[in-house]
Amino acid sequence: MNDGSLAIRDVTVRFGGLTALDDVSLTAAPRKITGIIGPNGAGKTTLLNTACGFVRPQSGTVTFDGHPLTGTRAHRLAGLGIARTLQGVGLFKGLTVAENVMVGATPSARAGVWSALFGLPRSDRDERRLRERAMQALAEVGAADLADRMPDTLAYGLRKRVALARALVARPKLLLLDEPASGFPENELPELGELIKKMAAEAGVVVIEHRMDLVMSVCDTIFVLDFGKLIAVGTPAEVQADPAVTAAYLGADGSERTSGEPPPVQEPPGPGAERAEGGGPPRPGADHG
Amino acid sequence: MQEFLEFTLGGIAVGMIYAAIALSLVLIWRGTRVLNYSQGGMAMFTTYVAWVVIRDTGSYWAGFAVALAAGLVLGALLEVTVVRPTMGKGPLNSVIVTIGLLILLEGVAGIIYGGQYRSFPPSFSIKGLKVGSVALGISASDLFTAAAVLAAALALFLVFEYTSVGLRLRATAFAPGVTRLLGVRIGRVLTLGWALAGLFGALAGVLVTPSTFLYPNSMDSIFVLGFTAAVIGGLDSPVGGVIGGVLLGVVLSYAGGYLGSNLVLVYGLAALALVLMIRPSGLFSSTASRRV
Numbered sequence: 119m120n121d122g123s124l125a126i127r128d129v130t131v132r133f134g135g136l137t138a139l140d141d142v143s144l145t146a147a148p149r150k151i152t153g154i155i156g157p158n159g160a161g162k163t164t165l166l167n168t169a170c171g172f173v174r175p176q177s178g179t180v181t182f183d184g185h186p187l188t189g190t191r192a193h194r195l196a197g198l199g200i201a202r203t204l205q206g207v208g209l210f211k212g213l214t215v216a217e218n219v220m221v222g223a224t225p226s227a228r229a230g231v232w233s234a235l236f237g238l239p240r241s242d243r244d245e246r247r248l249r250e251r252a253m254q255a256l257a258e259v260g261a262a263d264l265a266d267r268m269p270d271t272l273a274y275g276l277r278k279r280v281a282l283a284r285a286l287v288a289r290p291k292l293l294l295l296d297e298p299a300s301g302f303p304e305n306e307l308p309e310l311g312e313l314i315k316k317m318a319a320e321a322g323v324v325v326i327e328h329r330m331d332l333v334m335s336v337c338d339t340i341f342v343l344d345f346g347k348l349i350a351v352g353t354p355a356e357v358q359a360d361p362a363v364t365a366a367y368l369g370a371d372g373s374e375r376t377s378g379e380p381p382p383v384q385e386p387p388g389p390g391a392e393r394a395e396g397g398g399p400p401r402p403g404a405d406h407g
Numbered sequence: 408m409q410e411f412l413e414f415t416l417g418g419i420a421v422g423m424i425y426a427a428i429a430l431s432l433v434l435i436w437r438g439t440r441v442l443n444y445s446q447g448g449m450a451m452f453t454t455y456v457a458w459v460v461i462r463d464t465g466s467y468w469a470g471f472a473v474a475l476a477a478g479l480v481l482g483a484l485l486e487v488t489v490v491r492p493t494m495g496k497g498p499l500n501s502v503i504v505t506i507g508l509l510i511l512l513e514g515v516a517g518i519i520y521g522g523q524y525r526s527f528p529p530s531f532s533i534k535g536l537k538v539g540s541v542a543l544g545i546s547a548s549d550l551f552t553a554a555a556v557l558a559a560a561l562a563l564f565l566v567f568e569y570t571s572v573g574l575r576l577r578a579t580a581f582a583p584g585v586t587r588l589l590g591v592r593i594g595r596v597l598t599l600g601w602a603l604a605g606l607f608g609a610l611a612g613v614l615v616t617p618s619t620f621l622y623p624n625s626m627d628s629i630f631v632l633g634f635t636a637a638v639i640g641g642l643d644s645p646v647g648g649v650i651g652g653v654l655l656g657v658v659l660s661y662a663g664g665y666l667g668s669n670l671v672l673v674y675g676l677a678a679l680a681l682v683l684m685i686r687p688s689g690l691f692s693s694t695a696s697r698r699v
Contacts, residue, residue, distance in 0.1 A: 196590020204588075210581040213574075220571070221578040222589045244571050288590065 122148035122183045122291055124322060129168055129178030131161075131346075138164045139175070140346045146339075148291065148322040151314060153337035155327065155357075157366060160343040162326045163205065166294055169324065170195055170202055182292060199291035199321075203284075203298060207277045209269040215280050216265040219252035222284040255287035256280070259313060274301035286317065293317055295325040299332050311336045334358065342366065413544025414664040415657060420549035422656020423556040427611035428633020429640060429648035430560060431604040436642050437580035438600035440498070441490065444505040447630025448512035449485070449605055450612030451623065453477040455520050457613050458527055458621055467528055474609045482605020486598045513623040522623060529617035530555075552614045559610055560649050563603065567645070576600060628672050632659070635679040641689025651690070 124146040131139040139161045146152040154162050167173040169180055171190030180187040185198055195202065201222075209218050256262045259279040269277055278301055285293055295314070302310055307329065314336050317323055327333045333340065334354040342350040342357055344366040350357050357363055428446060435443045457474035461467055489508060493500040531547035567573040578586045579596045587593050611633065612626060619625050636655045640647025655678060662674040682689070 192584075192587040193590050193592045195588065202588060204585070208582065208585045208588075210578050210585070212581050213577060217574060217577075220574055221586060221591070245569060248571055248574075284589070 122322065124169060124292055124324065125179075125181045126165070126169060127179045127181075129165075129175040129180065131164055131168055131173055131175045138346050139168065139343075141178070142343070142346070142348050143178075144169075144341050144348075146292070146322050146324045149318055149320070150338040151318045151323045151325060151336050153325050153327065153333045153340040153354075154343065155330070155333055155340060156343035160366075161346040162343055163296060164346075165343065166202070166296055166324070166326060170200060170294060196288055196290075199289075200294065201285040201288055201290035201292070202294040203281050203296055205296045205300070207269070207274070207281050207301075209277055209280060209284075211269050213269075214265065215256070215261070215267050215269060215272070216249060216252050218269065218280060219255055219284045219287050220248045222255075222287040223248050223251050251287055252283070255283040258286060258316070259283045260309070275303055275306060278302060282313070290321050292322045293324070295323065295327075297326055297328065299327055299329040302329075307332050308335075409541065410664060413542060414660045415544075417544040417549070418657035418660025419653055420545050420553050420656070421660065422636075422653035423553045424611050424615045424629065424652070425633045425636040425655050426560070426649040426652025427556045427607050427614070428630060429637035429652045430563065430645055431607035431611070432634060432637040433640070433642060433645050433648040434600050434604040434607065436637075437645075438576070438597050439490070439494065439501075441494075441501040441505065442634075443604065444502070444630075445485070445508035445512060446604065446608050446633070447626035448509040448516075449478065449481055450608035450630075451621075451626040452512050452516055453481060453605070453609035454527065454612035454616050454621055454625075455516055457609075458520075458525060461528060467530065471530070471613055474613045475606055478605035478607070478609025478612075479602045480605070482608075483598050483602040485605075486601035490601070491594070491597075516623040520623075524620040524622045527613075527616040527621045530614070533617065548617065555610060555614065556649075559607065560645070563607075563645065572599070631672065631679075632675045635675050635682070638679060639682050639690055644689070647689060 124144075126142065126144040129139055129142050130137065142161070142165060144152070144154070144165070154165060156162050164173060168175050169187070170192075171180065171187040172192070174189050182198060182200060187198075190198070209215075210221065213221070253262060253265060256265055259282050261276060261279045261283060264272060264276060264280065269280065272280070278298060282295075282298065285295075298314065299307060299310055311332055314323060314325065325333070325337070337354055340350075340352065340354055340357045341348060342360070342363050349362045349366055350360045352360070428450070431446050431450075432443060435441055435446075453474045456477045457470035459470075460473045461470035464470070485508065489504060490501065493504045529546075529548040530551045533546045533548045535546055536543045536550075565573075567577060575586070575591050575593075575596050576599065578589075579591065579593045579600075583593050586596075611629065615629050616625060619629065632655060633652070636652035637648050638651070639655060640649070640651030642648075655675065658678065659671050659674055663671045666674075
């Protein structure tokens with residue numbers, strides 16, 4: 119499909135003997151908010167990692183706007199118009215907030231290495247343009263006044279806002295948000311919901327989230343995963359009414375799973391997450407590195 | 408007092424050379440967490456290139472410029488061809504590769520240029536400067552050395568702080584995975600880091616060789632002292648590298664001047680051991696250390 123939607127078709131991912139995703143299909147339409155929910159270890163992050171090409175599925179296809187994404191190198195995602203936030207925050211702790219956001223916009227910087235090295239005017243203009251765009255993105259998430267702070271000095275919820283601004287600044291066509299609400303104070307959740315809806319005015323948004331009130335209030339379509347299988351798809355109302363979903367969340371499906379314990383499906387960060395190395399997604403908590 | 412002045416100024420001048428080596432090591436360490444043991448060998452090699460150019464053209468400045476350019480190219484070339492394939496395969500691999508590169512560069516230099524000591528011209532006069540009747544212990548050449556390293560370090564700082572390329576360099580140093588996710592081709596950024604490191608190494612080589620002579624191992628002891636300076640500065644901090652270099656230069660100058668000059672390298676190693684024992688993350692390390 120060349121209409122700007124993300125299409126995951128019949129994807130199966132195995133890590134050794136574990137089947138993390140079992141024949142999962144998902145479509146995320148442009149300018150819609152698509153939620154992925156499920157109990158811990160259901161395969162949500164694996165699905166997101168597959169969606170952006172970090173995890174190569176054993177079978178199935180992933181396309182965005184008609185481009186195949188399987189095995190895409192990470193730096194190409196931004197070029198395709200895909201931005202992704204991390205489960206952690208992933209801000210550069212030695213850079214100011216404004217600089218953090220500017221890095222998100224640098225791929226569009228035109229000045230090359232040499233003009234920057236020799237201080238040519240173009241590189242200077244570039245720098246100003248990047249800063250303007252960063253400030254604009256920060257304003258959109260309500261964090262403009264934080265521009266000169268260091269991420270270390272900010273509360274977790276504020277850092278999440280900055281990370282959102284960094285994803286926004288590249289004007290992506292598809293935003294993949296991994297638990298945007300974690301660390302957000304309860305009373306700011308409605309504002310975050312509004313922010314996500316605003317993002318969906320320009321881009322398709324895929325969001326993994328545990329905070330059900332947020333998911334139910336913003337998503338157009340919700341995909342429910344359990345043990346790597348898709349168990350329900352529909353509008354928030356439909357999903358809420360689905361007995362299979364209730365069963366998965368309450369562990370009342372009569373299977374051998376002991377209640378309250380997450381299923382034993384690991385979600386490894388994918389291959390090669392070591393720093394200073396070629397491919398692979400940043401680990402959750404890569405901001406500490 | 409007279410001696411003290413001479414030792415201090417002379418120490419600062421030599422320290423600037425350690426600072427240049429330290430900067431080259433810091434640039435690579437920040438970007439790739441590789442300690443480039445071949446940095447001295449690279450600097451020796453580019454100095455030979457300068458020597459050939461000076462011999463054939465008679466122009467010191469032509470040789471100077473060619474050495475810097477050769478440093479840029481050599482750094483980028485080694486990163487792409489030899490270092491990149493070892494990345495992410497464990498720290499030991501890159502250690503062995505850069506040590507191997509050092510041996511290779513010194514061997515090749517021996518094959519091409521022979522093992523004999525060759526003199527290398529200084530930038531300016533090496534006659535000691537005087538203010539009135541007071542000898543300063545430094546020459547015009549020393550002044551140029553200090554000015555050149557300072558100017559290069561300042562230029563590096565401006566690029567790092569005020570350009571988008573510099574921003575990418577810094578971001579990559581902090582979190583390469585995240586940087587890549589944001590659409591930055593970090594391979595190019597790392598190549599640039601190595602190229603800049605090659606440039607600083609080449610600068611150090613050209614500046615120090617008039618006082619050491621040129622031979623395939625001529626940079627070995629300078630490298631050890633530059634490494635010490637980088638460790639004093641915390642390996643992660645360019646500013647720390649420069650301060651570490653000057654500090655080491657001055658301390659070694661006092662040690663050499665007051666205690667005898669034939670053990671300077673030993674004093675340097677003692678300083679390294681001391682820093683590693685007391686403050687292993689360096690005096691100026693900005694970030695909590697991340698051990699490999």
